[in-house]
Amino acid sequence: MEFKLLTLLCVFIHTVNCDDKPNIVLLFADDLGWGDLASYGHPTSTSPNMDKMAKEGLRFMNFYSSNPVCSPSRSSLMTGRYPSRTGIYPGVFNCGSVGGLPLNETTVAAQLKKAGYGTAIVGKWHLGVGENQQYLPTKHGFDHYTGIPYSHDMCPYYVCFYPNQSCFDHGRQGDTPCPVFQDEKIMQQPADFLTLSETYSTAATSFIHQMADKKQPFFLYMAFQHTHHPQFASKMFTNSSIRGMFGDALNELDWQVGQIFDAINEAGVSQNTFVFFTSDNGPSLVREVRGGNAGPLRCGKGTTYEGGMREPAIAWWPGKIKPGKTLELAATVDLFPTFLKLADVPIPTDRVIDGVDMSPILFENEMSQREYYIYYPSGASPEKGVYAIRHKEYKAHYYTSGTGLYSAHYPDAACKASAGTVKHDPPLLFNLNYDPGELNPLNTTESPYNEIVKTINKIKEKFEATVVWAESEIRKGDNNTAKPCAKPGCTPFPHCCTTTPSMSKTTRVL
Numbered sequence: 001m002e003f004k005l006l007t008l009l010c011v012f013i014h015t016v017n018c019d020d021k022p023n024i025v026l027l028f029a030d031d032l033g034w035g036d037l038a039s040y041g042h043p044t045s046t047s048p049n050m051d052k053m054a055k056e057g058l059r060f061m062n063f064y065s066s067n068p069v070c071s072p073s074r075s076s077l078m079t080g081r082y083p084s085r086t087g088i089y090p091g092v093f094n095c096g097s098v099g100g101l102p103l104n105e106t107t108v109a110a111q112l113k114k115a116g117y118g119t120a121i122v123g124k125w126h127l128g129v130g131e132n133q134q135y136l137p138t139k140h141g142f143d144h145y146t147g148i149p150y151s152h153d154m155c156p157y158y159v160c161f162y163p164n165q166s167c168f169d170h171g172r173q174g175d176t177p178c179p180v181f182q183d184e185k186i187m188q189q190p191a192d193f194l195t196l197s198e199t200y201s202t203a204a205t206s207f208i209h210q211m212a213d214k215k216q217p218f219f220l221y222m223a224f225q226h227t228h229h230p231q232f233a234s235k236m237f238t239n240s241s242i243r244g245m246f247g248d249a250l251n252e253l254d255w256q257v258g259q260i261f262d263a264i265n266e267a268g269v270s271q272n273t274f275v276f277f278t279s280d281n282g283p284s285l286v287r288e289v290r291g292g293n294a295g296p297l298r299c300g301k302g303t304t305y306e307g308g309m310r311e312p313a314i315a316w317w318p319g320k321i322k323p324g325k326t327l328e329l330a331a332t333v334d335l336f337p338t339f340l341k342l343a344d345v346p347i348p349t350d351r352v353i354d355g356v357d358m359s360p361i362l363f364e365n366e367m368s369q370r371e372y373y374i375y376y377p378s379g380a381s382p383e384k385g386v387y388a389i390r391h392k393e394y395k396a397h398y399y400t401s402g403t404g405l406y407s408a409h410y411p412d413a414a415c416k417a418s419a420g421t422v423k424h425d426p427p428l429l430f431n432l433n434y435d436p437g438e439l440n441p442l443n444t445t446e447s448p449y450n451e452i453v454k455t456i457n458k459i460k461e462k463f464e465a466t467v468v469w470a471e472s473e474i475r476k477g478d479n480n481t482a483k484p485c486a487k488p489g490c491t492p493f494p495h496c497c498t499t500t501p502s503m504s505k506t507t508r509v510l
């Protein structure tokens with residue numbers, strides 16, 4: 001009762017009690033690898049704003065996304081639950097997917113909103129739109145939404161760099177042009193990639209200023225389209241990097257980060273704002289020099305090797321979080337309970353929450369409360385279940401699987417589709433402190449590794465006993481009626497779905 005009363009006061013009166021709740025800004029990159037930032041060792045990336053954040057913040061060396069591809073990764077970020085429990089498997093939602101994040105799931109935005117927070121998402125949602133747009137972020141606790149609700153390669157496209165440079169390929173011709181939603185309405189279709197990042201930055205910074213003016217605590221989820229394929233950049237960032245197209249896109253992402261920090265400072269809320277940066281999955285190595293980099297880690301997007309799921313992650317809150325780096329184990333699934341703890345919101349008890357509170361690592365330089373981490377693949381299934389488990393410095397692979405996200409001449413055969421799915425019994429065991437590249441399996445027939453495998457087997461058994469696999473939302477399939485269209489019922493579909501009378505250059509059919 002007391003909690004609800006305080007919430008009402010926050011929403012309607014904006015008392016000083018609300019000001020005590022920290023603002024939370026989540027910066028979430030797309031397909032950015034562990035080795036892509038200068039602060040994680042990349043030699044030719046230039047990202048001054050990210051570098052400053054890294055210098056002033058806490059860098060995680062052992063931080064994981066929840067899946068090696070977008071939708072399941074994002075489902076865990078939003079719910080604090082592994083995707084097996086929420087039905088976000090296998091693979092990702094398409095432009096015309098009829099499924100979405102189930103409405104009986106509760107998101108971090110919905111929980112923070114209950115506590116008086118203003119909530120906004122800018123950018124890529126990728127948890128479904130649905131036939132009646134019933135899965136948009138505004139149905140999941142966000143007050144405001146500006147963005148393309150899925151990957152920007154799930155559309156036809158032609159221009160990615162100034163003034164008329166191509167996107168390398170032309171995207172998916174059978175899908176509607178990329179829509180930019182403003183809440184539940186399409187404000188631009190097709191999305192103009194040359195101005196998209198500015199549109200996103202304006203939406204994000206306006207929200208920060210509005211909330212600060214109202215003295216209302218806020219949660220901003222900035223889900224960049226960068227650095228997913230196809231790379232794109234505005235005039236300001238075209239040919240700005242010696243790292244090529246990927247570097248240009250990363251520079252634009254960094255500029256967006258700078259805009260957000262500027263707004264936090266200008267709005268006078270920097271003392272009371274927690275900012276966290278990470279990425280949804282590893283680099284897309286099939287894109288070769290136009291994809292990201294996993295540094296010393298094996299493989300990338302699509303696999304449960306470290307390169308697919310270990311991510312750069314930086315926590316920033318000067319005066320509260322000590323600058324430096326940490327080796328503690330943490331994951332995107334932990335952000336749900338961590339944000340709720342910061343906002344003094346109780347963790348839901350009517351469902352299993354897989355995340356653990358990261359506050360001891362962030363604010364007390366203490367050890368992680370996380371004892372192990374679970375790896376599910378992009379093609380997760382109830383039949384195979386858990387693919388790998390990390391316990392302390394050891395990782396046991398029960399299955400490994402290559403994917404088609406690697407070019408034919410990629411040097412490591414284990415990453416490629418031709419590697420197939422292989423069951424390992426006993427599991428393949430690596431010491432990630434000694435061998436982050438997972439190249440030297442340990443001899444599990446001898447002590448001490450046979451004992452370590454037994455311990456991890458017990459963890460697996462105990463964890464899997466808690467999992468009730470939800471029906472797959474992604475297997476519900478696609479339908480043209482679910483493809484976002486600014487002119488429903490128009491012909492010729494899907495290219496008629498535009499907000500402008502003439503076809504934009506970004507969707508021109510050549």
Ligand code: MG
Pocket residue numbers: 030031069070228280281
């Ligand atoms: Mg991704």
